[in-house]
Amino acid sequence: MAVYTEVTDEALETFLTLYDIGRVVAFRGIAEGVENSNYALKTTAGDFILTLYEKRVDPTDLPWFLGLMEHLAAQGLPCPLPVRGCDGANLNPLAGRIAAITTFLPGVWPRRVHIEHCEPLGAALAQLHLGGQGFTPSRANALGPQGWRPLLQKCLPQADALLPGLGAELAASLDHILAHWPRHLPRGHIHADLFPDNVFFLDGKISGLIDFYFAATDIYAYDIAVCLNAWCFERDFSFNVTKSRFLLRGYSSLRPLVPEERAALPILAQGSAMRFLLTRLYDWLHTPAGALVTRKNPLEYMKKLRFHEAAASVAAYGI
Amino acid sequence: MAVYTEVTDEALETFLTLYDIGRVVAFRGIAEGVENSNYALKTTAGDFILTLYEKRVDPTDLPWFLGLMEHLAAQGLPCPLPVRGCDGANLNPLAGRIAAITTFLPGVWPRRVHIEHCEPLGAALAQLHLGGQGFTPSRANALGPQGWRPLLQKCLPQADALLPGLGAELAASLDHILAHWPRHLPRGHIHADLFPDNVFFLDGKISGLIDFYFAATDIYAYDIAVCLNAWCFERDFSFNVTKSRFLLRGYSSLRPLVPEERAALPILAQGSAMRFLLTRLYDWLHTPAGALVTRKNPLEYMKKLRFHEAAASVAAYGI
Numbered sequence: 167m168a169v170y171t172e173v174t175d176e177a178l179e180t181f182l183t184l185y186d187i188g189r190v191v192a193f194r195g196i197a198e199g200v201e202n203s204n205y206a207l208k209t210t211a212g213d214f215i216l217t218l219y220e221k222r223v224d225p226t227d228l229p230w231f232l233g234l235m236e237h238l239a240a241q242g243l244p245c246p247l248p249v250r251g252c253d254g255a256n257l258n259p260l261a262g263r264i265a266a267i268t269t270f271l272p273g274v275w276p277r278r279v280h281i282e283h284c285e286p287l288g289a290a291l292a293q294l295h296l297g298g299q300g301f302t303p304s305r306a307n308a309l310g311p312q313g314w315r316p317l318l319q320k321c322l323p324q325a326d327a328l329l330p331g332l333g334a335e336l337a338a339s340l341d342h343i344l345a346h347w348p349r350h351l352p353r354g355h356i357h358a359d360l361f362p363d364n365v366f367f368l369d370g371k372i373s374g375l376i377d378f379y380f381a382a383t384d385i386y387a388y389d390i391a392v393c394l395n396a397w398c399f400e401r402d403f404s405f406n407v408t409k410s411r412f413l414l415r416g417y418s419s420l421r422p423l424v425p426e427e428r429a430a431l432p433i434l435a436q437g438s439a440m441r442f443l444l445t446r447l448y449d450w451l452h453t454p455a456g457a458l459v460t461r462k463n464p465l466e467y468m469k470k471l472r473f474h475e476a477a478a479s480v481a482a483y484g485i
Numbered sequence: 486m487a488v489y490t491e492v493t494d495e496a497l498e499t500f501l502t503l504y505d506i507g508r509v510v511a512f513r514g515i516a517e518g519v520e521n522s523n524y525a526l527k528t529t530a531g532d533f534i535l536t537l538y539e540k541r542v543d544p545t546d547l548p549w550f551l552g553l554m555e556h557l558a559a560q561g562l563p564c565p566l567p568v569r570g571c572d573g574a575n576l577n578p579l580a581g582r583i584a585a586i587t588t589f590l591p592g593v594w595p596r597r598v599h600i601e602h603c604e605p606l607g608a609a610l611a612q613l614h615l616g617g618q619g620f621t622p623s624r625a626n627a628l629g630p631q632g633w634r635p636l637l638q639k640c641l642p643q644a645d646a647l648l649p650g651l652g653a654e655l656a657a658s659l660d661h662i663l664a665h666w667p668r669h670l671p672r673g674h675i676h677a678d679l680f681p682d683n684v685f686f687l688d689g690k691i692s693g694l695i696d697f698y699f700a701a702t703d704i705y706a707y708d709i710a711v712c713l714n715a716w717c718f719e720r721d722f723s724f725n726v727t728k729s730r731f732l733l734r735g736y737s738s739l740r741p742l743v744p745e746e747r748a749a750l751p752i753l754a755q756g757s758a759m760r761f762l763l764t765r766l767y768d769w770l771h772t773p774a775g776a777l778v779t780r781k782n783p784l785e786y787m788k789k790l791r792f793h794e795a796a797a798s799v800a801a802y803g804i
Binding site for chain 1: 491
């Protein structure tokens, strides 16, 4: 997984003449990430990541993603810095795709989330939100609430084949979420996909935030809700309120939440669970058997959604 | 593909205390190789490869493989050098598997084979054969001619479902191969799987030979036959005799072939085509749909086998 497009040695050499980063020393496909093809590229100038954007990414979005990463890196955030070619371009064609070179970030992503990861994670998320404030272009969140009903419609005909009653339960949950979706909360650029495999740690500190290809301009606290879903549930889908407390403490240390954001957390967490449930369900129902992609079980997010539906207030998250 | 076993950060840290190679800087799964799990491991001491041996590898073979690699590296061959732990062991348990750390080799494997690759490849193969001569333990080739009939038997019941008449054609070809298999040819340690993705090039020279986990003690010229199949056919399965001539020239420059080896090349090439055809056919018929492994089309090797069956003499290979 994660190498969908092969790059010939000749194509790579030609591509690298566009950049001033020395000559190839090594080039190995990376088995991480599921949307794009990623290669570890070592040159005489150092270590880099070469990404070829695959079909799920809209090429017209790429300048925004790379612009945001460049802006955030300049603000001191440990995110990949797109390397500009000799002509100033940070996107160039390669092997029938659009490709970019970014700096290599050290660190290891946590295979198991511990309490100790959560406070630095929260602080890094706030740093990302604050750091993005000077970047003026915006990008609508295609996988935000406006996108969920169309996605559900595409899944409904087959949803009950996965779990009887699933379609009706999702439709009712979505009605509730959209009817109560908060307006007028603080907004800005969010990562929108900050799962553990997108966060590198080194010596207990965050050393890298990667994979900005779902980033968008949306409610800040929705990004927190994504992290609550991605970092605070245990393997048995029980919710670890200590992890969420530390996550929120880390975030609030840099960007304190306003009362409206705190009050909205349960509905934002429901929406975030719905978003991942729907995209996983769509992939589950539409990925041909035998495809090289790992289909993630959508029902895990059903359990998370139900937890958030039962959350009466922000107290459910430990604050 | 190629990351079957996940390693937690804690397990990795504990594992590295067994070695004197500094602290973890980065750890990324590599999307190459199909038998084992491979990670690029960067430490404060440099770049390494961490391999976890998966079920296809017999753990009792591992000391032989690693011993051969250590011997070959000492002879100057650019192969991975297993790193010994503080107690001298080069194999240690990790995440329920046996694992080894080896040195990182620079270079890029050729996605498209050009004429220019073939002479250095042949020379490197001869260097491997000569360099292995001082390594006294031997390992029988489980995927050598003795293994082919049992493998065919397991495939016969379903072979014709893939291609009508396939079973009978394979049975007849195998009878011919085994009846004419050469005896008394020069023998020693062979790589037995030297496909392009196991050979790194840098600046036109070979910088790495990797993946010794099919290595065995067998006929040297059989290893040449494997390379003829793996390097000298074009994408349309036409045979490029210029490539084979350069391959054989490079080999002979370091280890000239005796007349019996030259005469045996067509039958050895048939045997090698049969070996890869049978293992691919077995995988094709026995890999569950939806598995994460790329099934390679066995019928490519049917075409290669037929080419070698039509080869009247070594002249078919350009010498």
